[in-house]
Amino acid sequence: MAEDGYDLWLRYPAAEPAAAEVIAAHARELVADDASPTLAAARAELTRALTSFTGKPPAVVGSPTQSGALILGTARSPLIAGLELPLGRAGEEGYLIRSASVDGRAVTVIAANSDRGVLYGTFHYLRLLQTRQPLDGLDIASQPRTRIRVLDHWDNLDRHVERGYAGESIWDWHKLPGWLEPRYTDYARACASVGINGSVLTNVNANATSLTPAYLEKAAALAGVFRPYGVRVYLTARFSAPIELGGLKTADPLDPAVRAWWKAKIDEIYRYIPDFGGLLVKANSEGQPGPQDYHRTHADGANMLAEPLAAHGGIVMWRAFVYSSDNTEDRAKQAYSEFVPLDGKFADNVLVQVKNGPIDFQPREPFSPLFGAMPKTPLMMEFQLTKEYLGFATHLVYLGTLFEEALAADTMVAGKGSTVARVVDGELHGYKLTGMAGVANIGTDRNWSGSDFNQANWYAFGRLAWDPFAGARGIAEEWVRMTFSDDASVVKPIVDMMMGSREAAVDYMTPLGLAHLMGTGHHYGPAPWVSDLKRPEWNPTYYHRAAADGIGFERGPHGTGAVLQYSAPVAARYGSVKTTPENLLLWFHHLPWDYRMKSGDTLWNELVRHYDHGVAVVSQMRSTWAALQGRVDAGRFEQVSAFLAIQEQEAQWWRDACVAYFQSLSKRPLPAGAAAPAHPLEYYQALKFPYAPGQAR
Numbered sequence: 001m002a003e004d005g006y007d008l009w010l011r012y013p014a015a016e017p018a019a020a021e022v023i024a025a026h027a028r029e030l031v032a033d034d035a036s037p038t039l040a041a042a043r044a045e046l047t048r049a050l051t052s053f054t055g056k057p058p059a060v061v062g063s064p065t066q067s068g069a070l071i072l073g074t075a076r077s078p079l080i081a082g083l084e085l086p087l088g089r090a091g092e093e094g095y096l097i098r099s100a101s102v103d104g105r106a107v108t109v110i111a112a113n114s115d116r117g118v119l120y121g122t123f124h125y126l127r128l129l130q131t132r133q134p135l136d137g138l139d140i141a142s143q144p145r146t147r148i149r150v151l152d153h154w155d156n157l158d159r160h161v162e163r164g165y166a167g168e169s170i171w172d173w174h175k176l177p178g179w180l181e182p183r184y185t186d187y188a189r190a191c192a193s194v195g196i197n198g199s200v201l202t203n204v205n206a207n208a209t210s211l212t213p214a215y216l217e218k219a220a221a222l223a224g225v226f227r228p229y230g231v232r233v234y235l236t237a238r239f240s241a242p243i244e245l246g247g248l249k250t251a252d253p254l255d256p257a258v259r260a261w262w263k264a265k266i267d268e269i270y271r272y273i274p275d276f277g278g279l280l281v282k283a284n285s286e287g288q289p290g291p292q293d294y295h296r297t298h299a300d301g302a303n304m305l306a307e308p309l310a311a312h313g314g315i316v317m318w319r320a321f322v323y324s325s326d327n328t329e330d331r332a333k334q335a336y337s338e339f340v341p342l343d344g345k346f347a348d349n350v351l352v353q354v355k356n357g358p359i360d361f362q363p364r365e366p367f368s369p370l371f372g373a374m375p376k377t378p379l380m381m382e383f384q385l386t387k388e389y390l391g392f393a394t395h396l397v398y399l400g401t402l403f404e405e406a407l408a409a410d411t412m413v414a415g416k417g418s419t420v421a422r423v424v425d426g427e428l429h430g431y432k433l434t435g436m437a438g439v440a441n442i443g444t445d446r447n448w449s450g451s452d453f454n455q456a457n458w459y460a461f462g463r464l465a466w467d468p469f470a471g472a473r474g475i476a477e478e479w480v481r482m483t484f485s486d487d488a489s490v491v492k493p494i495v496d497m498m499m500g501s502r503e504a505a506v507d508y509m510t511p512l513g514l515a516h517l518m519g520t521g522h523h524y525g526p527a528p529w530v531s532d533l534k535r536p537e538w539n540p541t542y543y544h545r546a547a548a549d550g551i552g553f554e555r556g557p558h559g560t561g562a563v564l565q566y567s568a569p570v571a572a573r574y575g576s577v578k579t580t581p582e583n584l585l586l587w588f589h590h591l592p593w594d595y596r597m598k599s600g601d602t603l604w605n606e607l608v609r610h611y612d613h614g615v616a617v618v619s620q621m622r623s624t625w626a627a628l629q630g631r632v633d634a635g636r637f638e639q640v641s642a643f644l645a646i647q648e649q650e651a652q653w654w655r656d657a658c659v660a661y662f663q664s665l666s667k668r669p670l671p672a673g674a675a676a677p678a679h680p681l682e683y684y685q686a687l688k689f690p691y692a693p694g695q696a697r
């Protein structure tokens with residue numbers, strides 16, 4: 001069968017005879033009831049996979065009649081209750097997978113405290129089969145370390161996806177609720193397979209229309225499709241909706257009429273969607289309305305929505321991605337300045353959603369100083385899966401390593417080992433609510449994510465939301481084995497390629513702590529020279545500050561003092577040039593072009609070498625992939641090959657344009673062996689891309 005990427009990591013190809021025999025021997029019979037839609041989904045998934053692996057469907061029985069049965073369910077099933085499993089280890093959403101025996105017959109049990117747990121356990125078991133793990137002596141217990149694991153779709157009602165590079169929005173609003181695309185079910189299956197339990201359907205740059213009855217009915221239809229898979233629907237709230245929809249004169253969060261409007265609206269939403277998850281809000285940022293329009297705080301705004309939501313068990317996710325047009329403070333400092341004074345002022349069902357870095361999803365940023373600084377307010381992580389700043393659809397950039405780096409960062413707020421992961425999973429500050437959000441990279445493209453490799457970022461996000469301590473390499477390996485091939489000689493080179501890919505992108509785009517050098521508006525390609533945009537912090541020159549004297553943004557104690565937002569030991573580390581890691585050097589410091597790097601070479605020479613290295617790694621990736629011809633199906637092989645060729649060209653373009661521009665300021669010769677850019681600087685400056693995809697509308 002030709003592969004087109006639609007099946008994601010849930011392909012279940014026919015197993016080779018020996019493996020098929022082992023799989024069949026552990027699933028001679030299936031003991032699984034379909035008493036709820038979720039249990040039915042688990043059973044259907046197993047049946048589908050086992051049939052495909054072994055060539056024949058498993059027999060479904062009420063209790064095992066022979067050795068080799070696979071039993072799934074909760075303690076409501078007498079068979080499972082009789083096994084007296086330590087179900088405490090499964091928690092509310094987790095599961096146990098165990099080899100056991102029933103009346104002397106060997107069985108495998110997937111047991112949980114909830115139907116959702118059974119479904120998650122089923123997908124874990126399928127992962128074992130897909131990656132050919134041993135199936136005897138199993139004793140697995142797993143439960144998620146965060147509670148809210150959501151995809152944030154920046155999808156507009158006209159189906160344009162902001163920062164989307166995989167086609168249009170998969171939500172066909174116009175045909176909803178009458179037509180339910182089969183794709184909606186496959187979306188929910190894929191989410192459930194990695195533990196994602198929520199979907200924010202609409203863009204944070206919100207449209208109040210999504211809260212009107214007609215659209216609530218559409219959202220309710222999607223919720224109905226997702227429900228068996230444990231995926232709850234959330235919406236974004238436009239803060240000025242009481243004016244736009246309600247005809248009120250104000251959206252002041254302390255105004256009784258405004259509060260009454262939101263309460264009525266939220267009660268109405270729950271009439272459509274009884275298990276509605278809650279609202280995600282972007283307020284007072286990039287032109288969005290918010291409580292500050294009425295001289296109220298972010299907490300006032302969030303709490304107004306939280307109160308009526310709490311009555312239904314819903315939550316508010318309030319974004320900390322705020323920076324303001326009339327604030328001259330270093331943009332990297334603004335979120336902290338706004339939010340830290342509000343610690344402890346948010347209602348219990350509010351999470352503040354923080355991007356991993358202080359600015360905006362750059363190829364590399366230090367961790368946001370908010371992590372560790374708000375012990376009384378649950379902070380949830382926001383990662384971006386769609387590659388707005390990382391090459392859109394075509395560049396192969398595995399983000400697992402970026403996520404891992406952010407989660408492993410040590411805030412040091414309570415001594416060594418106070419990692420961001422421990423903040424996010426709630427352990428460090430005792431948060432009751434915990435969560436992780438991923439800005440989705442999904443669209444109508446047949447392969448969902450714009451490229452086969454972008455699927456890995458969706459996958460890795462889900463796995464890390466479940467367990468923020470999971471390793472990026474292990475996740476990549478699982479994904480490759482399920483997505484491409486289980487053949488070790490294919491797995492190893494692909495995983496190695498993925499593991500080095502993000503660092504390569506950092507090198508050819510923004511090495512040594514540089515950031516935000518991308519083209520205006522669309523963020524496609526290099527434009528480090530741009531300096532004429534209205535707001536200072538929209539200009540790349542604001543971020544790199546390159547001039548005759550050197551390059552970098554001084555954020556030490558004698559600069560903007562941004563380092564002082566971190567705990568004392570981290571502030572000391574980043575505050576001093578000597579102890580700042582070189583991969584963040586220019587984020588925190590402005591240094592002369594001839595500054596001596598650890599290698600003994602000058603900053604200028606090293607900068608150029610990083611750009612060259614990034615391009616070289618992409619060339620290597622191309623050869624690695626080329627050598628896999630014949631071992632990966634032809635359709636996907638060809639597209640990845642073509643995309644890598646595009647990536648190589650664009651990496652070279654990035655390198656040449658940046659080197660040409662920075663050289664015009666450094667006035668230094670290129671280091672020995674470095675080639676001159678292919679074109680003069682003016683050539684790169686003249687390139688225009690008015691139709692680059694994904695632009696904000």
Ligand code: GCW
Pocket residue numbers: 154162163204205282286321360361388696
């Ligand atoms: O990364 C920036 C994007 C905007 C986006 C914004 C945000 C949804 O360029 O398109 O708006 O972040 O996160 O709110």
